[in-house]
Every structure is written in structure tokens, then in C-alpha cells.
Amino acid sequence: MTLSDVANRAGTSVATASKALNSRAEVAPETRERVLRAAAELSFQPNVLARGLISGRTRTVGLLTDELGGRFAIPILLGAENALGNGQMSVLLCDARGDAIRRQHYIRTLLARQVDGFIVVGDSNDVRPSLTQDIPVPVVYAYAESTDPNDLSIVADDEGGARLAAEHLVSHGRRRIGHITGPDTYRAARDRAAGLRTVLAEAGLTPAGDPLYGEWSQRWGRHAARLLLAARPDVDAIFCGNDQVAAGAADTLRDLGRRIPDDVAIVGYDNWEFFAADCRPPLTTVDLNLEQLGAAAVNHLFAAMDGNAGSGVIRQPGRLVVRESTGPVLHH
């Protein structure tokens, strides 16, 4: 991408190419055109180092994630990459795989490459140690909340999402609503349970038993649904902590002859299409809007790079996706 490459491609000398690109006189229009075209084709950019302009934004941001294999980082990454592309920026991707040493190594690597900013993508929407003191460029935390309140964190609003789901169930006439979810070590699980609890309290309802905390698997969903039905045979809705659990619960309900949604409605969480849309019946669920979350992270990073750094925690609202598992509206 050096000037001589451009000159070479344009079939001209370096000197002429330089003049053409700097809009100086003494270069024939046809030649200038040729040089400009060659420069465009090679997406040539004058080497800033040679001039005085070193304050060179590399227009690259580092994206540091911990669980790229999981299913949350990807939509965030897609949203971020899209937003960055609109700003003509690129993303350098690093997956620390949850290892602190690896993470420090990647931070150094990215800094060596002079990224203009960092997006730290969490894996569980939970609190995580701030990395900002190690990083002299702007940082935004996405799907994670930094321990340092001066950092800017953008998290999914689990409590709000759960409220959407619970309100949907309540407004459809469900009155005895159980909750099956993942490990209570996950803040997401606790927040979702809290959202449900709040809505039920507001509606004057009592939960059908305590939330069943277990794991984020279909297997647990199947097992817990049996437990729930045994303890509370009259439940008319189950709000599940994610779609896998919901798919498992739906399995058990069918095995036990309960009709969905006629006898029992089910709501999942995450809107993981492979499970939610292909379930029997397709699941009503809450979409985390992770792509918007990623895009929001980028926009806040841009603002920080322009000197308008924010701080605190921003909650990205979810979105209820209604499918057949909650059935038509019930009047009561």
C-alpha cells in the first residue's frame, strides 16, 4: 500500500503519483485519473508516519471476549461489527477463554496494535472485575458489568425482560405460575426470578412454589417440570429461565398429557431460535436484543473516543416474542 505500489499500478513514477494525489498542478488529467483509480483499487492511504500526523487513529477496536463458543457473544459481536463497519472501523477479535493470563496477553497485544478502544464482552451478564486500569484507551463493557462504577457497562435487562414475560402470562389469565431456571449463581437467573416475583406481587398473585434453580439444560427442564407438577398439579403456566429449560419442560408436559398452551402455558428466555421456534409447540420467549446491545456498546465507545466518556450501567431492554406456547388471549 505504499506510494510506489500505486505508481507501479498506475504505470507512472512515484513523483507523479505523489503530485496527483496531492492535487498539485503539472500532472495531466488522464494521468491523475489513472493514479487515483490505482490508489482506490489498492485502497492506498498515505503513510501518516512520514508526515506529521502521527496522532493516527488506527480505526480499529479490540473486542475481548471470554466465551466466544457460547451463544451470547456472537450476536453482540455481530451488532458491534455492523455498527463499526458503518463508522469505517474494524474489529480485532480476541477470545481469552476465561483465562486471566491469556486476557492480559491479549490486552497487551491489542494495545501494541494501537486499537482506539476496547469492548469487553462478558459471558453471563454478571459483574466482572474492571480491566480499565490496564487499558489506556476507552473501554466499554457489554453483557457484563464492571466492578468499577466509573466504567460504562451495558447489560441486558433481565429483570425487565422477565417482567415482560410475566405480564404476558398474567394478562392472558394465567394465575398459578411456576418458575424453572438455571443455577442461582447466575445473576441472570436471580434477576429473572425477581422480575417474575415483582409482577406477581403487583397482580396480587402468589408464585406457584419457589423458583426451581438447577442448570441451563433441557435435562433439568424435564426433571424440574416433573417436580413442579408433582408439588403443584394445578399450575397453569411455567416461566422458564431459558429456552432449553423451556423445551425440556415442554417435553415433560407432553409426556404427562398436559396440553400446551391449553392446560399449561410456557415462556422461555433468550429466543434461541433453534430451540424456541422448533419446539413443540413453538415457544413464546424473551429476546435479549443482543445485536442492539453490541451496537450500543460501539456507539458509546465512539462517544468515549470523542472525549464524551459515560459511566454507570445501561440496561438494554428485551423484547417479548410471542409464539404458540402461550396460546390465544384468555378472558377471565
Add this chain to the structure above:
Amino acid sequence: MTLSDVANRAGTSVATASKALNSRAEVAPETRERVLRAAAELSFQPNVLARGLISGRTRTVGLLTDELGGRFAIPILLGAENALGNGQMSVLLCDARGDAIRRQHYIRTLLARQVDGFIVVGDSNDVRPSLTQDIPVPVVYAYAESTDPNDLSIVADDEGGARLAAEHLVSHGRRRIGHITGPDTYRAARDRAAGLRTVLAEAGLTPAGDPLYGEWSQRWGRHAARLLLAARPDVDAIFCGNDQVAAGAADTLRDLGRRIPDDVAIVGYDNWEFFAADCRPPLTTVDLNLEQLGAAAVNHLFAAMDGNAGSGVIRQPGRLVVRESTGPVLHH
């Protein structure tokens, strides 16, 4: 972030700072310490351009994908990122979302950033147009086969993987083996069917009906299994084109009272843990070894960057993952 900044901050001269950072002698321990601290504080990184290393190596490769949202690109990316990290390189990620204009834009962007090479990650292990003529640096195609035989493509060996699955079923005494898979527009579906056909022919068996081509969904797996059982009530094994289809087929078998694996064995494909391991029963399936595929792509890219460019198609073998859906060995 220049050396003089560091020297300034350390209260020393540029020359001394240089020696301190390069671990040369003739610098007092106390001074060296001061310089190192200043460098760390400024996260200084020597400007590579000034050394002899300029020969264009930015130690960055561009990874161009089409369907990051799909589940195949990610493991490849992880494998590649891991292999690159070992070589102290980084990956610039771009997702063209299947759009040709977007793809060209990203190619230009990545070239402008002087990536040392490209990895083009496909979304379906199928043939795709070569991009090499647009790219003046080495290119390796992963999970895709370039139309240009002079390019180097690394694909998953679908036929070989299907043979592993089929041989497993045959060696466990299954004799009436049906096949349910995705659309026959997918080469993966056709290759997997071909692998099964070959093994059955070698074993002197006839397939239980023609392969049922449909879609890659659980829903189709459920539906097709009903069709298969109606047409061939005596099938004792179903090889499914992927794990979702297999999970759907397992659903139907349970609904119809067939025991898995006692009456009918099931084998999936892809080893998508969420479906395969959490199925009832857990699925025997074929793992594509996508991480190795990504790592292999990187290694071939390194070779190409060193001037040893390869060409042709390399088939990355799969790996059989045995779970309960094919049961214990049957003696016959």
C-alpha cells in the same frame, strides 16, 4: 506513545530509554527500572515501522465469513484464533452476511489494513466462487471449496464422516438403515448420503428406502421419521443428516413407542452439544473437528505466507462421538 515520550516521562534521554528497553548493558538498574515503569504506564510499544521488519508483515490476518450467526463459523474461528495466537498474530474479523458488495468492501478494508493473509470461511462446506483474483495476499478457504483449483481449500470430509457413522451402525448389527437429512441442494447432505450408501454397499446391505431430503430442522426430523416408519416399519437404525433432524426423529420414535437404541438406533451429525448431548437419549453423532479445520487453515496460510503456497482440496476428517442412542454392541 513514542520513545521520546517514554524518555521524557522517565526523565532520561531517548538513547538511554532505547537501551533500557532493549535490555542492553551500560544502563544503571535504577534507570532501567524507571524507564520500564514509564513505558508500562504509557503502554509504549516500539514502532515496528522503524525497524527492518517492515517487509509488510502486520502479523494480522483477515477472516472473512458469511454467516457468523451460524454455528459452523465460530468453532473454525476459535481454532484459527488459537493457532494465530500461538504465532503472535491477530485476526481481523469481517462478516459479509452473504452479500457480495459487502464482501468486496471488506476485502478492500482488510487490504487497506495490510493483512498478511486471508481466511475465507464458508457457511456450508460447499463450492463457492474464488476471491483470490481480488486479493494480492495469500488466501485459504475453510469450510468452503474455491471454484479455482489453484486455491487451497480445506473442507470437512462429509463423506468420510458419514462412513464412520454408517460403519458404526453396521458393526453394531444394524441391517435396515434409513437416512433422513437436509435439503439436497446442500453438498453436505449429498456427501453424507453418499458415504452411507457406500458403506451399505460394501456390507452387502440395501438402504431402507431412499434418503429423505428435507430441511435441517427438528420439525422435519419428526415428520420424516413418521414417513420412514410408515414406509419401512422394520428399520432398525436411522442415520440423520444433522443433530437437529436426529433429535426430531428421536421425538417421533418415542411418540410411536419405539425404544432407542433397543428397537432403533439413531446417529446424528455435527455434534452440536446442545442438541446431541441433551437429547433423549444422548445422540451418537459425528464431530466435524472444526477447530482443527480452523487451525489447519492457519497453518497452511502461514506456509503460503512463507512462499510455500499449496493448492487443491484438503478434507478434514471427522470423529465419531458415541453416546447412548446407538446402544451397546449387538452380536448377531
Add this chain to the structure above:
DNA sequence: GTCCTCTCCGAAAACCGTTTCAAAGCGGGG
């Protein structure tokens, strides 16, 4: 043919950040 203008080129110069080199400071011991 000669002159003039316009265009382009090769070589040299300028710029930048880093490294190297030779010389200068500095303190202590003889």
C-alpha cells in the same frame, strides 16, 4: 529546424522514530 509548453521522471532531500556511536560527565581511588 528551433522554440516553447506541458508532462513526466530520476535523483536527491526531507521527515519520522529508533538504534548506535563516540564523546562527555561523574565519582572514587591511587
Add this chain to the structure above:
DNA sequence: CCCCGCTTTGAAACGGTTTTCGGAGAGGAC
């Protein structure tokens, strides 16, 4: 006081790219 080793430094060297400058061709007008 002088010598000597250690440390530091300013200036020059280096490798890289871009810009500048004088000159060389080409083509037309007279």
C-alpha cells in the same frame, strides 16, 4: 592531580516513505 570505569547523552546513522527539484521528452507552432 590524574586515571579509570561506569553511566548518560547529543548527534549521527538507519530504514522507511513522501515530497521536491531540476531536467528530459514529446508534441505542436512558427
